[in-house]
Structure formats: structure tokens, C-alpha cells
């Protein structure tokens with residue numbers, strides 16, 4: 001339940017507000033962080049945070065937590081469901097190894113002190129299913145990003161060079177799907193896959209549409225910026241998962257040149273680990289992370305997330321259907337292919353990252369290299385759950401970024417191929433605790449355009465995590481085991497002012513909100529009505545009137561009207 | 564040796580991963596935790612347990628048809644079930660011996676890697692199979708069934724031996740890579756996607772059309788480039 005809270009004597013790191021491990025008190029009322037004067041001390045619950053780290057709740061800006069992909073993954077992988085985390089009691093049953101059930105997703109985030117997570121690829125026609133599943137995830141705030149990069153409407157307006165209609169369509173589509181922003185997955189490539197092809201370079205033409213990935217990406221950035229959506233275009237690049245693809249990635253990032261936004265990036269390139277391979281085949285594949293880092297560091301309008309690979313079980317699931325087929329052929333593993341009508345597709349393939357496998361070890365190294373070589377204000381910590389591994393391993397990644405000693409120890413157990421093909425063994429950089437807190441909180445919130453998340457200033461949401469160590473006493477280079485352990489089990493997780501985790505154990509269940517973005521005030525949907533009618537009649541399996549999700553169907557929606 | 568007798572007729576299934584290790588310490592055995600439906604209870608709440616002698620052996624006396632996972636992951640010692648036994652008996656077994664004097668349920672010896680299981684009666688489905696989603700079924704050891712079995716025998720089997728003295732149903736040795744299945748009686752479909760190993764059948768059976776006749780018997784499944792052998796006893 002809601003209390004007024006007084007978090008006393010904690011050591012606060014709040015990078016957005018320039019607070020670097022300072023002893024201070026935090027006050028909470030009605031789910032928000034407030035000034036001390038707003039609190040009635042006689043009514044307020046005091047949490048003694050003496051000598052403990054106090055930070056904002058973690059914000060995961062890219063994970064696959066709801067919708068047809070993870071659900072198909074669960075169906076395909078019954079073996080994932082043999083790990084029982086919790087039997088139904090005060091809390092709901094929680095099951096799953098990496099492909100967690102919906103309740104397990106919320107609970108596991110909460111235990112780590114994460115309080116927000118965004119589904120990063122929602123097939124638009126599956127929006128209702130995605131929201132039903134998001135509604136089944138407790139503890140965290142959430143949202144979903146519909147995919148635009150292979151939608152026939154997008155191709156049409158890009159081909160006609162009609163940015164006004166493209167903007168109108170984006171606003172219409174985000175409202176209909178109750179989505180949050182513009183996700184783009186292998187633009188054009190998934191349409192080409194419908195005919196067995198792909199678009200591996202920015203200038204490969206999309207069959208039958210006469211447009212290229214370059215044009216699609218540029219037009220979508222332009223439309224998103226003119227609509228001034230809170231989140232930028234969020235891009236899964238072409239040519240993902242292929243040796244030599246780092247050049248495509250760099251070329252793609254440069255498409256952001258000429259666009260700017262005062263508040264945030266204009267292009268977020270996601271799970272870059274999968275797009276940072278040098279070489280010409282799997283025999284001579286290497287790391288392209290340093291080259292990519294140089295480009296990102298030199299631009300002020302592009303951000304990335306790591307997409308780190310973790311040794312152990314994972315499941316590749318992306319809207320990049322042709323890549324998933326390639327992976328299936330490469331691994332000989334199970335494969336599911338999805339077709340979401342005229343909007344795109346997807347694929348799912350189980351994978352296990354093995355330390356002694358040269359390619360897997362290289363992927364592991366590249367993810368970390370990106371985290372280390374890219375400036376901390378431009379790279380968010382992710383594993384592209386469940387593609388690179390479980391989000392429950394974020395603490396491992398945090399500890400690795402902060403400790404060269406830990407990395408040296410880990411390097412001993414991985415394939416020696418990494419020594420010649422990757423940069424990791426020669427990287428001395430260690431991120432500071434401030435930087436890692438920034439990469440998991442303030443930065444991810446800023447990338448998404450969530451002003452009330454990722455910091456502890458007055459007015460922010462009271463999403464707070466407290467960890468069991470003193471940031472002023474810990475030696476992050478040497479105490480990596482303490483770091484790795486502490487971030488797995490928050491001493492306290494507070495969500496919207498409610499204590500939900502204490503000493504790593506769930507103590508209360510809350511239901512976060514689902515954010516959705518409404519930009520329809522900026523366009524006149526009349527302009528595309530005729531096109532919509534025609535496409536729905538000719539190509540869709542549902543009527544236009546039955547397409548989409550009404551706000552009233554969502555458990556706890558928050559509508560964000562774009563200014 | 565421990566003698567374990569059910570105190571009541573079970574309303575829901577019991578999940579009891581009991582192994583001969585329990586015979587070493589009566590108190591530990593009595594307090595061993597098992598699930599009765601969704602409730603975690605102590606073994607002594609459901610069963611009467613008495614100790615007789617020091618050998619590493621469990622004698623399960625009574626109806627255990629609703630008790631699952633008996634002998635799961637056991638490494639040595641012996642279990643004798645006087646009556647029927649529930650599903651997953653001997654799953655992931657690594658050694659020792661289980662003798663079932665009555666009938667066994669599904670998933671007998673699933674994914675076992677060593678040891679021996681003998682059933683005097685009949686067995687249901689999925690003998691020595693891989694659990695759904697796993698890559699390998701039985702990898703070693705021996706399962707002997709005096710009576711009949713139903714469907715799915717040795718799916719994804721990678722080693723060891725299954726011998727059925729009676730008849731069996733469909734899907735024998737599907738996706739099998741190694742090991743031996745012997746069926747003395749009749750059975751249905753045999754060898755789909757078989758990659759290796761051998762199946763010997765005494766009675767009538769239906770072979771997939773994707774096997775080639777050779778001196779050894781029938782070799783296939785050619786659909787997967789398999790070198791499995793199916794022949795008559």
C-alpha cells in the first residue's frame with residue numbers, strides 16, 4: 001500500500017541531477033518524489049538506508065517481454081518451463097529458465113531493482129495479444145513499440161515521398177496499436193523475405209515497391225522528428241548477424257546526420273552486438289565494435305544499446321525473419337517463422353552461447369566491448385532479452401563493465417579465438433559505478449523520452465532501488481563479486497512509492513502502467529482514410545473497424561499526448 | 564533398507580523424488596520433502612516408514628500408482644516397488660536398480676544414463692524417451708518390460724537398451740541415434756527419422772517407407788541420412 005516514505009541517510013547516485021554518491025534523504029508521497037516539506041514525518045514510514053546505494057529503479061528500454069514472439073518461443077521450448085521459480089501462494093506461480101512466464105518477468109525485474117521494461121517489437125496486428133500479455137506482467141511500468149520498417153503503407157508513402165501521409169499513418173498506427181514509438185526491423189528485408197530474399201545493404205531495392213532501406217530509414221526519422229514523438233526511431237539494422245556487417249551499421253548510423261533534437265537522439269540503433277561483426281565469413285569473423293564506437297562517440301544524435309551475449313541458454317526472436325532462417329540453417333536448431341500480413345514477419349530459434357565456441361565467445365566479447373568503448377551517455381545496457389540471454393544477468397554485465405580483473409578471469413574460460421579476433425583482452429577501461437547507473441537508468445529513460453523515470457529529482461516517479469553496499473567504500477575493480485550479487489537482489493525495490501521487494505524477496509504486488517503515445521492531434525487522419533480502406537479490403541484478414549486496441553481494454557493505461 | 568507404505572489413498576498425485584540414499588538415515592527420510600498436489604509436505608505425513616537392516620534399498624509396499632518421480636536421478640542402491648508405480652519412475656537415473664512388480668506409468672526411465680529398470684507388468688507411453696524439447700532420450704543402462712508397452716519407445720534414444728517381451732504401440736525409436744530396442748511381440752510404426760542404433764522385432768510391425776533393404780536388415784531413415792537398422796529377431 002501507499003505510504004509516505006522517508007529514505008534516510010542513503011548514498012544517492014542520480015546522474016541526471018548531478019548527484020555523485022552523496023549522503024542524502026529522499027521523500028516520497030503519493031507515488032512521487034517530493035520535497036521534505038511535503039511530508040508529515042509523524043505519518044511517514046522511515047527506511048534506514050545508511051551506507052547503502054540509493055538509485056532510481058532500472059529502466060530496460062529494449063526487451064522482448066510480451067506478444068507473439070516470446071509466446072511462440074514458450075510454445076516451441078517446453079524445456080524452458082521446467083524451472084519453477086515460485087509456487088503460487090501470496091504471489092502467482094512463476095516459471096521459466098530464460099523464457100519466463102509473464103508474472104515471472106515482472107517479479108524477476110523487481111528483484112533486481114528494475115521498475116520499467118519496454119517490449120521492443122510488437123507486430124501491429126498482434127497488438128491486442130501484446131497488451132493482454134503486458135497486462136499480465138506485474139511490478140513494472142511497460143509499453144510496446146510497433147514495427148514499421150516493412151509495413152506496406154510505409155513503403156507506399158516513402159515511394160511517393162509523401163512525408164505528410166507517412167506522419168499521418170504513423171500517428172494513426174501508434175494510436176490504433178496503443179504503441180509507444182517507431183520500431184524498425186531490417187527495413188525492407190522482411191518484405192523481400194516473403195519472396196525468399198533479404199535487403200542486406202542500404203541500397204537493396206525492396207521487391208515490388210521500388211524503395212530502399214536507406215529511403216525507408218531516412219523518411220521514418222524525418223516523420224518521427226516532425227511529429228516530435230517522445231522516442232526516436234528505434235532501429236534493428238539491415239544485415240544483422242552476418243560477418244562484415246559493422247560497415248552496414250556505420251553507414252546506417254550516418255543517416256542520422258542532418259537531423260537533430262534538443263532532448264534526445266534522433267536514431268537509436270539497437271542490440272548493436274549483433275551488428276558489429278568484421279570479417280568476410282564465420283572463419284575469419286572479428287569484432288567491429290571499435291569502429292562502431294568511434295562513429296557513435298563522434299555523433300551527438302545517435303544512441304545504441306549493447307545486446308550483450310551471455311553464456312548459457314537464450315532464444316533468438318526477432319522481426320528479422322530472413323536472419324532467423326539463416327540462424328536456423330547455421331545451428332540446425334528448431335525454427336518458427338511468422339508472417340504478420342502486410343506488416344512484416346518474425347522468426348524464433350533456440351540458441352545456447354557456449355564459452356568454448358569461437359563465434360559465441362566473440363559475440364560475448366563484442367557486446368562488452370560496445371559497453372566499454374562507447375561513451376556512457378550513448379550506450380544502454382541490454383541483452384536484447386532473450387536474444388543475447390536473460391535480463392536476469394544484467395548484474396553480471398554491470399560487474400564486467402566495472403572490473404578488468406573480472407574480465408581477465410572470465411577470458412580464461414572462453415575460446416582463445418577471442419584473443420586474436422576481439423579487442424576485449426586489450427581494453428583496460430573500467431566504467432565507474434556512476435556510469436553504469438547512468439547506462440541502466442537516466443540514459444535509458446532519456447532515450448525513451450520518459451522525463452519522470454531514471455532519476456530521483458522532485459517530481460520523478462517514486463521508482464527507487466536500494467542496494468546492499470556503500471558506493472563510497474566499494475572498490476568496483478576488485479569487489480566484482482559483491483557488485484554481481486548485490487544487483488541481483490535489491491535490498492529494497494520501491495515502485496510508485498510502494499515497497500515491492502525487501503532483501504531480494506517479493507513483499508507486495510503492484511500493477512504498473514502501460515504507456516501509449518497519442519500524436520493524432522498533429523495530423524488529420526482523413527488524408528489516409530481512402531488508402532486504409534483500400535488496403536484493409538484488399539490485403540488484411542480483418543476489417544479496419546476491428547483493427548487495433550481500445551484504451552479501455554488495457555488494465556492501467558497512461559496516454560501521452562505529444563506536444 | 565526402508566519399507567515405505569502409503570497411509571491413505573491419495574486424492575491427487577504425490578511428487579516424491581525418493582532414492583535409495585534415504586535408506587541411510589531414517590530421520591532424514593521421514594522429513595524428506597515431497598509435494599502432495601501443490602502442498603509441500605514431509606514424507607512421513609503421507610507414508611509409514613520403517614527401517615530394516617542397513618542395505619541401500621527402498622521397498623515400496625502398496626499402491627504407488629499416484630506417486631511420481633520415484634528413483635529420479637538415483638545413482639546407486641535398489642528400489643523394489645511391490646505394486647504399481649506412477650509416472651517418471653527412474654527418470655534421469657544414473658545407476659542402481661529399480662524393480663517394479665506391478666505396472667508402470669508414462670516416462671519410465673526417461674533420459675536415464677545408466678542403471679537398470681525391470682517391470683514385471685505393463686508400461687504406458689514414452690519409455691526411455693527425451694522430455695519434450697530435450698535433445699536426447701535414454702543414453703545408457705537397461706529397461707526390461709515383461710508385459711506390453713504403449714506408444715513412443717526410445718524417442719531420441721542415444722544409448723542403452725530397451726527390451727519389451729510383449730507388444731508395443733506406435734513410434735518406436737523415433738529420432739533414435741544409438742542404442743538397442745528389442746520388441747518380442749508386435750508393434751506399430753518403427754524408425755521415423757531414425758539416425759542410428761538398432762531395433763529388433765519378433766512379431767509384426769510397420770516400417771516407414773523410407774528404409775532401404777540391405778543384408779543387415781532395413782537401413783534408414785533415408786529422409787535424415789540415417790544409418791539406423793531395423794530387423795526381425
Ligand SMILES: [Zn+2]
Pocket residue numbers: 062063064120121271318384387
Ligand atoms: Zn530486440
